[in-house]
Amino acid sequence: MDLSTPEAAAAHFAQRPDAELLYLARAGSGYPPAVVAAAVAELQRRQLLPEVAAPPSPTPPPAEAPAETWLQTLGQLARGLFWPTRQYWAVPLLIDLNLLVWLAMTLSGVSATAPTGHELVRWGSNVSSLTLHGQPWRLVTSLFVHGGITHLLLNMASLWLLGLLLEARTGGGRLLAAYLASGVGGCLATLWYHAGGINSTGASGAIFGLYGLMLALLLSRQIVLDKYDRRAMLGLVGYLILSNLLSGITGNIDNSAHLGGLAVGLLLAGPAVMASLRRAA
Known part of the structure; x- marks a missing residue:
C-alpha cells in the first residue's frame, strides 16, 4: 500500500472497511504513526470517531500587580478621603x-x-x-x-x-x-x-x-x-x-x-x- 504522502494514505484508507480502521486505531502502538493517524482521520471523516479537541493551553499564573497599580489605588483612596467633589x-x-x-x-x-x-x-x-x-x-x-x-x-x-x-x-x-x-x-x-x-x-x-x-x-x-x-x-x-x-x-x-x-x-x-x-x- 502507498502511504508515501498524506493524500495517498487518505485515498488508501478510504477504501478500507470500518473494522480494519477501528483495529488500527486501537492497536496503534504496533504500527507506524502515519498509518495510525491516517486510519483515525478516516474514522473521523466517517463520523465513527469523535474529533479530538486540542488540549487547552495551561492558564498562566496571574501576574503580580505592578507597584503602579497599588499606587493608583492608594491615590484614589486618598482623593476620596481628602479631595472634595461636587457630590x-x-x-x-x-x-x-x-x-x-x-x-x-x-x-x-x-x-x-x-x-x-x-x-x-x-x-x-x-x-x-x-x-x-x-x-x-x-x-x-x-x-x-x-x-x-x-x-x-x-x-x-x-x-x-x-x-x-x-x-x-x-x-x-x-x-x-x-x-x-x-x-x-x-x-x-x-x-x-x-x-x-x-x-x-x-x-x-x-x-x-x-x-x-x-x-x-x-x-x-x-x-x-x-x-x-x-x-x-x-x-x-x-x-x-x-x-x-x-x-x-x-x-x-x-x-x-x-x-x-x-x-x-x-x-x-x-x-x-x-x-x-x-x-x-
Missing part, C-alpha cells in the same frame, strides 16, 4: 480641617500624641471658665482640636464611615449643618454636666449628632432601603452608638458630649420624621 464635599472638607489643625499644632511644637491641657486651651478647647465668659467661639473651635493623633484618627474614621453612608442621601450642606449644630450641642451639654469645670476637645459630639440623624432617617424610612439592608444599617448604627457609650463609661471619654450631640441630631431630623408620619397616616 461628596462636606466630609472631605471636615476631615481636612481636623487634620490641618492637628498638623498646625504639631508643627508649632505641641505633642503629636499627648498635648498638655494648657496647649489645648491655647488652640481653642472648650473650657468652662473661658467659653462661658466671653469666648463662645470655643464651642466651634474645640470640635477641631484633638488630644493626640489616636483621638483624631478614631474620630476621623467614624466621620468617614458616616459620610459614606449619609452625605449622598442628605446632601453636603445638610450634613455640614448637622455636624456643627450637634457639635455645639455636645459642647453645651458638657459645660452643663461638668458644672465644676471642664477642658474638653474633639469631634465626638458632632459625630454622635450624625449618628442621631442617620438613626432618625432610617426609622422614618427617609432613606430608601429594602428591609434587610435597613435592619443591617440600624444594627450597625445602634452598635456604634452603644459601643462608644460603653467606652465612655469605662474610659476617659465625655459621654455628656455624646448624648448632647445625639439629641441634637435626632431633633434636626424631626421635621423629616414628622412629614413621613403624616404621609403614612
